[in-house]
Amino acid sequence: MWKIVLGFVVIAGLALFLLNKGGDIDLSGEKHGALSPFSPAVAGTLAMSSHG
Template sequence: MWKLVVGFVVFAAIALYVISKAGDKIDMSGEKHGGDAAQHEPAPAAAPK
């Protein structure tokens, strides 16, 4: 049982370290809709034949 607790604490510490090092690169705010959504470039038009 103690191994399970130690494993959880180690995993949580690693996860918190990774999240803290990522800074603003991780967006934890959920789904985005409308203007907040990521902007994608339009697909290029097919070349004329």
């Protein structure tokens, strides 16, 4: 039983290490409105920047 707990702790620690090392990862949940990455305002900005 203690091996299962130890394995979980090791895997959870490794996962947290990789998430922290990964850079800009947003774990805050669902976004709505202007903050949404798929909102028309963001899409228009991305479309303009790719033409320039």
